[in-house]
Amino acid sequence: MDERPRSRDVARRTLLQAALGAPVAAAAAPAVLGTPSAQATEATAPGGGPVDAHSPRFTLAVFPDTQYLLDEGGSDPEPVRETLRHLIRRRQQDNIVFLAHLGDVTEHGTEREMRLADQVFATLRGKLPHSVLAGNHDVPSGGDDQRGDTPYLRTFGPRRFAGMSTYRGSSPDGYHSHHVLDAGGRQWLLLALDWRVSDQGIAWAQQVLDRNPRLPTILTTHDLVAPDDAGHAALSDHGQRLWDRLIRRNDQIFLTLNGHYWPAGRTTLVNDHGNPVHLHITNYQDRYYGGAGMVRYYRFDLARNTIDVSTFSPWLLAGDPARRSTLEAETVELSGEADRFTVELDFAERFAGFAPPSPPPARPARSVLVRGTVAYWRFDRDGLAGAGTDGAAVAAGTVARDLSGNGNDLTVTHLHASPPDVLTWSADHHQAQPAHASLRFGGGRNPDRGAVLRTSATAPLTRARFESGYTIETFIKLPDPFEGDHAFMGILSWEGRSGDAGKTSGWSPDEPTCSLNLSGERFLQFVVYPVDRDADPTSWSHALPVGRWTHVAVVNDGRRTVTYVDGSRIARNADEDSRGITTLGKPFAIGGTQFAAEYGQGYYGWIGDTRIVAAALRPDQFLTAVR
Structure with a gap:
């Protein structure tokens, strides 16, 4: 059931108008918190005003594995910085409501690399709400989310996100967070889960879903589906566990995003409610220049019932086109079937099981008898x-x-x-x-x-x-x-x-x-x-x-x-x-x-x-x- 890129004449141009679930209160932060420099209070997009929470078109930006560019053994963080600057500059124009990083921020997860990551991601402070989750290169890979203190947790723990308008809380261990996004005239839940989710982590995620039963949900994690040779994807071992224990049971989850594997790929599975769940791999660390700060746009269009996906490198786009090398020209923007495509999704129909549309009630005749009404x-x-x-x-x-x-x-x-x-x-x-x-x-x-x-x-x-x-x-x-x-x-x-x-x-x-x-x-x-x-x-x-x-x-x-x-x-x-x-x-x-x-x-x-x-x-x- 893999969705294919194709054009479509859309028959309906109706905005979703659904009742909104109340967001869950923020969970108590653990004792180990992010550094004070990481705290932020979100503001509107600088120089361009705020995003439009009521527009039927909005963008979720997705940033995959940046580990080869934030490596103390020798790397270049500038592509990552330029991507973050690009998102800030374009926030209002592209109506970017959130940035989700998919893990493997750094190569080794050391104190030194996390200090560098802290400095680079400080670019977003107060300017764009975001989530950052742990990949296997950010934390000791032998354990799960009960691993305790790490340089990653001190850098990207709950304290980093506490000032953001989207942030609704973290798990007691601090390795999972959830956010509520205001976009398209409604609210959306985003789960940012550790790369290895324990039973306690799954129970926490289920509790968040139970407290927000009417919110369509995007699940982000580092390891969920892996690619095959045909550009599709299949559940990994850990992904199968998440699918069976969490995703398939909860109809709210309609889209999952993960990195870790390459090349990019995607598949669609059917959950226990008979509805599609779209599962996508986004990772370009195998490409030229460690992925060149590649970012992916998920452009939601509720009027056209589509999600248009594109992948590009803001760092390479910022350079002089006439001076691009062959590899730079090949990498600046990707157009393969796994990199640029459209997901066709009837949002009202897909969300009807847990958030049926609430049409306006009937209005009495007297309310529409404007001055000059003849009949x-x-x-x-x-x-x-x-x-x-x-x-x-x-x-x-x-x-x-x-x-x-x-x-x-x-x-x-x-x-x-x-x-x-x-x-x-x-x-x-x-x-x-x-x-x-x-x-x-x-x-x-x-x-x-x-x-x-x-x-x-x-x-x-x-x-x-x-x-x-x-x-x-x-x-x-x-x-x-x-x-x-x-x-x-x-x-x-x-x-x-x-x-x-x-x-x-x-x-x-x-x-x-x-x-x-x-x-x-x-x-x-x-x-x-x-x-x-x-x-x-x-x-x-x-x-x-x-x-x-x-x-x-x-x-x-x-x-x-x-x-x-x-x-x-x-x-x-x-x-x-x-x-x-x-x-x-x-x-x-x-x-x-x-x-x-x-x-x-x-x-x-x-x-x-x-x-x-x-x-x-x-x-x-x-x-x-x-x-």
Whole structure:
């Protein structure tokens, strides 16, 4: 189940919004602590301001074995220093929320080497939260985390991390720590475990997980998976123990990172809950110049449901490209399948077992009746008679009330003697929609069928001209699979012929004066005949996805029209001037568009809350804005 680097058209762009678990209190520090010079109080990124904890894109930096560069027998710590300086310089731009070192900081773990490591890592003091764990070259390799005092513990023990905002505590022995990261609008747990975890260490890690049951977890350690000759990876002996005793049992752990072995490799295993766990080796000490301070970026993108991984040497990047030697040019950035790849991960689905998303609750109609609201329809019990049974047919003659109080009620009409199931009630809805309900339309052509909800011919909306501007909003969802020919099906419209309004310059005098439709390529088409000219400014979107809810807003400021999809302005908005909507005193309808004053096919898919406002609203005023 190894993930492969490949491109992907991502179907969902939804931020994870999950309830956050409370972080566990910091464990008591052992008697043996880091040197005073190692203490730090974290600050924002110097010269660039703080990272953005709410952005759906953030970076976890991973620094593998640096032992050959911090070796008292002869080494060069400058590549390590430059990597740390690079991370500080780029912290805000790359939204780097944390740095995890994977162990083997030094070659021999001596007092002298640890003093050097202390000086080098002091670069991060107060500037970037981080963890450093012990590898087999940092401590006596014959024991586990119960080994007691070492130069490593005095340098990278709990006291070093105590001032960081991410730090939540260490194990009693001091060799394990855990951090809580604020990123992507939620919290994440990072475990930094010793290279040999005792039974006591496993019990401590389990306690941390138990106290933070809703936090997705990244486990870092030095020895977990080892590479094979094909660039993949398999559990080492110690890794098998961690997998069986800790990782596979805890669904929270979705990603593990380790060094120790080379070359780099990765694999995916399935835990006891049936979910994938991604296990990666990151180590470049076998490469030119002891790895040249190579660092790996894990760029989380919660909107695209991906983790983009890249590996490069900031030290080599800082040099003059024209003067790079052959080995430097080959090492500056790595592009092999184990070094640069994308992990595709549906975060909401993967975390649903322990941290299910908490969508906003339904909002009452009064909360979205902004100034200038002309009409507002929703299909829950507040707005639709008989709503409440998923899949139940909505009978002809059923009324959807205009909750604005302006009298623009809608009445269900079945087209072309369509069967009762052509319109059904549904509990499906956009997660940001005020009402947790929608209508499922079963329209189609050959033969024409469908259903529409229409105002009466005397409703105020039939005569409204909107010359000072307007906003028309709705939520739609297209079925997956999207079967059949539904080209230019109508979503909403005003009835009547544009030709009867004296409009002759458009595509056809038989089309209505205003309609929102979907082309055969699933492009939105908003066409309007303004009141001040004989023209039909038309806006077109990109191809809409299937199987997911989409919010659509058409905004006119009295001069021009701009269409938004999911809060984003589309490219193909009409340049022509456009003031108001020409109306003929004919009904407004949801679920279809007339041609030559007759309905053909009806809409195919779901429609949710729909609102019309006699003003140009900003995106932060749309129905999706949860206040």
